[in-house]
Amino acid sequence: MKIWMVLAIVVASLSLYACRSSNPIQRADNVNIDAFMGDWYVIGHIPTFIEKDAYNPLETYQRGQENKVNTTFSFNKDSFAGERKTYRPTGFIQPESNAYWKMQFLWPFKSEFIISYVDDAYEHTIIGRSKRDYLWIMARQPHISEDQYQQLVERAVKLGYSREDIIKTPQQSLEIQKTK
Template sequence: MKPIPVVSHVDIQKFMGDWYVIACIPTFIETDAYNAIESYRLNDDGSIATTFTFRKGAPDGPLKKYTPTGHIIDKTSNAVWGMQFIWPIDAEYLIAHLEKDYRYTIIARNARDYVWIMARAPRIPGQDYERLSNIVKILGYDVTLLRKIPQQW
């Protein structure tokens, strides 16, 4: 398949902060995640301190926390990152969609194995979810694999 197109420019300061995971094609650690949040903070060296938290198995399940470090690879667009969970491997992280108001984003990978639909709020309207999942489909993903992440606060 063709490489996934990324957005032309990300204002990295505006992108920082909390993103609620609305749906994803999950990695093995996310298969039973609840209340998943990905948080970004720009470090002085330009790397991105990332904190991924969720409850395992239920809204009140054990809290899980991962702290990978993001590295901006394409400094022109700021839309291509490497996400390092373990050194020296940077997992591909592509900002394939970003709303103008930075309300929704889609993070993708060229392998089309994982994808994340994220929002600044824990819930989004149904028509917005349908529109975003259609974008995921256009990117070449099997949307039947999407798992809505329960956000029960």
């Protein structure tokens, strides 16, 4: 009987240890979902494997049914003239916070997507994950000042990201993008 009790405690302990998560990342307060919708240019990031060598990355959000967000992520692969890649994941706003979403690229898998910061004018945002493995610094325009960019990078560092891992993304001006 004792062996079963010890075994049960060990199994329960290992299960709890395996299920632990990283320190949760800070969430933005009171995100207005309607104000958040629209185009966001990726200015800097810690890229996923599909975003490596992305040029002109753009994330577009549109309200879907209930707590769903229809997302379009597009970019040019390898250069400004490269093939335009487009992905359409679905965001699921979680009940506990408008800043906490689950993003689904492939059914049935969903990954954490947290709005960690958005300014009052909804012009700049930082999206992160508790694992600190991916990051997106985004703006409503394809270019921001170097000072503004460094301020956003500093915010990301305070969230627990490594400054050295954050890559500035290549973005062309809107005028050049519109002529293509």
